[in-house]
Amino acid sequence: MRVAVFNTKRYDRTFFEAANAAANAVANADRRHDLVFLEPRLTRETVALAAGFPAVCVFVNDTLDGEVLRALADQGTRLIALRCAGFNNVDLVAAAALGLAIVRVPAYSPYAVAEHAVGLILALNRQIPRAVARVRDGDFSLDGLLGFDLHGRTVGVVGTGQIGAVVVRILRGFGCDVLAHDPVPNPVCVALGARYVDLPALLAAADIVTLHCPLLPQTHHLIDAETLGRMRPGVMLINTSRGALLDTRAVIAALKSGTLGYLGLDVYEEEAALFFEEEAALFFEDRSDRVLQDDVFARLLTFPNVLITGHQAFFTREALTAIAEITLANIAAIEQDLPCANAVTVAPTPA
Numbered sequence: 001m002r003v004a005v006f007n008t009k010r011y012d013r014t015f016f017e018a019a020n021a022a023a024n025a026v027a028n029a030d031r032r033h034d035l036v037f038l039e040p041r042l043t044r045e046t047v048a049l050a051a052g053f054p055a056v057c058v059f060v061n062d063t064l065d066g067e068v069l070r071a072l073a074d075q076g077t078r079l080i081a082l083r084c085a086g087f088n089n090v091d092l093v094a095a096a097a098l099g100l101a102i103v104r105v106p107a108y109s110p111y112a113v114a115e116h117a118v119g120l121i122l123a124l125n126r127q128i129p130r131a132v133a134r135v136r137d138g139d140f141s142l143d144g145l146l147g148f149d150l151h152g153r154t155v156g157v158v159g160t161g162q163i164g165a166v167v168v169r170i171l172r173g174f175g176c177d178v179l180a181h182d183p184v185p186n187p188v189c190v191a192l193g194a195r196y197v198d199l200p201a202l203l204a205a206a207d208i209v210t211l212h213c214p215l216l217p218q219t220h221h222l223i224d225a226e227t228l229g230r231m232r233p234g235v236m237l238i239n240t241s242r243g244a245l246l247d248t249r250a251v252i253a254a255l256k257s258g259t260l261g262y263l264g265l266d267v268y269e270e271e272a273a274l275f276f277e278e279e280a281a282l283f284f285e286d287r288s289d290r291v292l293q294d295d296v297f298a299r300l301l302t303f304p305n306v307l308i309t310g311h312q313a314f315f316t317r318e319a320l321t322a323i324a325e326i327t328l329a330n331i332a333a334i335e336q337d338l339p340c341a342n343a344v345t346v347a348p349t350p351a
């Protein structure tokens with residue numbers, strides 16, 4: 001199928017070209033798609049670039065509102081292949097009305113995100129960025145770099161689905177005592193020795209709390225002034241899930257008071273709007289020449305015990321390979337009118 005791949009970065013092209021070539025070898029027939037890589041994000045202004053393409057491939061920060069979807073359908077597009085799990089940027093009702101098929105990549109590598117979360121724990125505990133900067137500066141002193149053994153510490157894992165379960169396995173390998181909280185306990189985690197408790201019990205006992213649950217109305221600001229108040233003084237908090245699981249202002253207050261001893265983030269609740277002169281998500285762009293407009297984010301950057309990465313936990317070779325392979329297989333399934341388990345459909349509206 002001819003596919004217009006919007007919002008292409010160099011790494012997208014590398015992994016999609018490799019997966020496209022491999023699809024041919026595996027299928028023993030020419031199953032390759034005709035991929036045309038476009039740098040612009042898909043927006044109302046750029047949708048004309050998709051004219052004549054039966055499929056478009058898009059990412060989390062492309063615009064797929066009713067107007068863009070209508071333009072796509074009018075121009076001959078019938079498939080939208082999301083190269084990500086989330087589909088909150090798609091007007092599914094409009095897509096269904098226009099007869100547009102939507103496919104996505106629900107899971108790619110839980111190891112990528114789990115290992116990044118553990119990387120943040122280690123980097124914060126042993127102050128690795130600060131230590132590296134000191135050595136580069138010719139300063140070999142150790143004052144201020146004191147860490148703690150992870151062995152024997154209690155870690156609270158909130159959300160024990162695919163990613164949380166890998167985190168539990170890694171932490172058990174370190175010799176940590178793991179407390180877990182999830183409305184649906186995972187037998188794999190129980191077998192690994194995690195103990196399921198309610199959230200207040202987890203927060204009261206954990207030296208480290210790491211969040212691996214989805215952002216839902218029930219989990220919005222799961223960590224706020226009240227829940228922070230239940231945690232052990234000096235606790236470490238890690239969030240690689242979604243920014244709005246934290247009330248960032250309450251977190252800053254807890255950092256100032258010392259209640260929170262360490263904070264590691266890969267996501268931020270306002271990551272889509274850090275630079276207000278642009279209207280869309282910019283966490284994946286180089287904006288080093290712009291003035292940061294978000295004072296809350298700017299305050300977070302001032303703490304010595306805070307580490308922030310720019311939504312890169314998924315970013316491993318294995319995850320990008322899986323994303324490309326699954327996306328191309330999704331496109332092939334729709335092209336051949338086969339059932340596609342990764343199709344996104346509109347949830348029925350309750351009567």
Ligand code: NAD
Pocket residue numbers: 107110113158159160161162163164181182183184212213214215216218219240241242266267311312313314315
């Ligand atoms: P998953 O669906 O396999 O697991 C989520 C778990 O959270 C489930 O077991 C669910 O029962 C549990 N849960 C739901 N509500 C909860 C609550 N109130 N309290 C505790 N647990 C609750 O999802 P996953 O693949 O493990 O992904 C977890 C999250 O990681 C995703 O929702 C996403 O936000 C995030 N993520 C981040 C990146 C990144 O690059 N930073 C990449 C992929 C996923």
